Amino acid sequence: MKPAFAIDPEGCYLITGGFGGFGKVLAQWLVEGGARHLALTSRSGPSTPDAEQFVRSLRKRGVEVTISRADIGSPADVARLTAEIRSADRPLKGIFHLAMVIDDAPVASLTRDRLRNVMTPKAYGAWLLHESTRDLKLDCFVMFSSVSSIFGNPAQGSYGAANAFLDSLAHHRRALGLPALTVNWGVLGGEGYVARNKRVAEFLARQGTTELSPREVTTLLESALTAGTTQLMAIRVDWAKWRQFFRGMQENPLLERIFATVEGQETGGPTSDFRLKIEAAAPEELEGIIGQAVRDAVGSVLRVKPNTLRDDQPLTDLGLDSLMGVEIENSLEGSLGVALPQASLIRARTIGQIVALIAEHLGAERVNGAPVETAALMMGPEPASSDEVDLEALSDEEIEGLLGNDADSRQNDEEK
Numbered sequence: 001m002k003p004a005f006a007i008d009p010e011g012c013y014l015i016t017g018g019f020g021g022f023g024k025v026l027a028q029w030l031v032e033g034g035a036r037h038l039a040l041t042s043r044s045g046p047s048t049p050d051a052e053q054f055v056r057s058l059r060k061r062g063v064e065v066t067i068s069r070a071d072i073g074s075p076a077d078v079a080r081l082t083a084e085i086r087s088a089d090r091p092l093k094g095i096f097h098l099a100m101v102i103d104d105a106p107v108a109s110l111t112r113d114r115l116r117n118v119m120t121p122k123a124y125g126a127w128l129l130h131e132s133t134r135d136l137k138l139d140c141f142v143m144f145s146s147v148s149s150i151f152g153n154p155a156q157g158s159y160g161a162a163n164a165f166l167d168s169l170a171h172h173r174r175a176l177g178l179p180a181l182t183v184n185w186g187v188l189g190g191e192g193y194v195a196r197n198k199r200v201a202e203f204l205a206r207q208g209t210t211e212l213s214p215r216e217v218t219t220l221l222e223s224a225l226t227a228g229t230t231q232l233m234a235i236r237v238d239w240a241k242w243r244q245f246f247r248g249m250q251e252n253p254l255l256e257r258i259f260a261t262v263e264g265q266e267t268g269g270p271t272s273d274f275r276l277k278i279e280a281a282a283p284e285e286l287e288g289i290i291g292q293a294v295r296d297a298v299g300s301v302l303r304v305k306p307n308t309l310r311d312d313q314p315l316t317d318l319g320l321d322s323l324m325g326v327e328i329e330n331s332l333e334g335s336l337g338v339a340l341p342q343a344s345l346i347r348a349r350t351i352g353q354i355v356a357l358i359a360e361h362l363g364a365e366r367v368n369g370a371p372v373e374t375a376a377l378m379m380g381p382e383p384a385s386s387d388e389v390d391l392e393a394l395s396d397e398e399i400e401g402l403l404g405n406d407a408d409s410r411q412n413d414e415e416k
Helices: 021-032 049-060 075-087 112-133 157-175 198-206 214-227 239-245 253-266 273-280 283-302 322-336 344-348 351-368 396-402 407-415
Strands: 012-016 037-042 064-069 092-097 140-146 181-185 209-212 231-234
Touching: 012 021, 012 075, 021 037, 021 049, 021 214, 037 075, 049 064, 064 075, 075 092, 075 112, 092 112, 112 140, 112 157, 140 157, 140 214, 157 181, 157 231, 181 214, 198 209, 209 214, 214 231, 239 253, 239 322, 273 283, 273 322, 283 322, 283 351, 322 351
Parallel strands: 012 037, 012 092, 037 064, 092 140, 140 181, 181 231
Antiparallel strands: none
């Protein structure tokens, strides 16, 4: 019986994003498995000495390497690329789509251009490859997706959406009787994007997600292809840390059993030192203890000494961004047991304002003897719900204001 997947020495394998860290890993894996014909494509080609050396090393091993400079999100470039491959004397047997652009930003900061830059190479590029090769007898059509399309990730709305498209495309192809595999990867080690961006790697590690080695990636990939899997998630994660970081995922049915197990393991764990100090503190000591906890959390994330932080210093002046804000909020929830709403640090602006906010909440708990609703911690008036707003009566400017975009932002988008 013919296996679901086997590398064909007579076939050609196309890798988009072929000169990125994992493009090279996949090329090596295919060659080790017997592949002798590779088509590597990227927008810039082998533009570095390391990439040029990599191509030479493959050719020295007797591998025929075809290099194409192509924007995989361009219909003209994809048409040219597939025409070149069709004209060769080697049948295209597999596609590995790794091309991507990352441009992280909160949803309120996204523009048409920023969305397009992320969506085009990954999502539209995958669709163009699907359309241009659907008549060919491929053995595999592999797309590198991300766990961001399953769980979401701070400031990665556009990236998560692009990867969700890949996941849907894989199931669409299967429904058409075509080969497809989408893999929702966690952190890829080796030479991938995270490995090249130390700050991102540190952020992910603190939220509990650590890297998969290149060998683990290719082993998982080969197993999924051999089994004929359509979609696979692969992530190495400390669920206790991850659960603390992603508070909004507590009720996710997909993770219900995992979190229940984590809760069981955490039962009876030690209470944070700051919580113990707060329980024993006199009312006049409360703000001092909270202030130290806030400085410790902020200093740890922003990489500054806690004792150098002033109460009146805007955190944005120290480089606070949305990812850091989420991390600080989760750190404070762990140390103080106070759940700050998302982006509340940006609203509060300074350490003094954050301390006052938390102290007011904890003081109210002591007086009332019961927890205060999390919403009470939000700065400023609570916005009206959608059913309390007559949208038809609003001007375009007022609607833009509700969406968090001012008129200038809209005008800039229209000019681009």
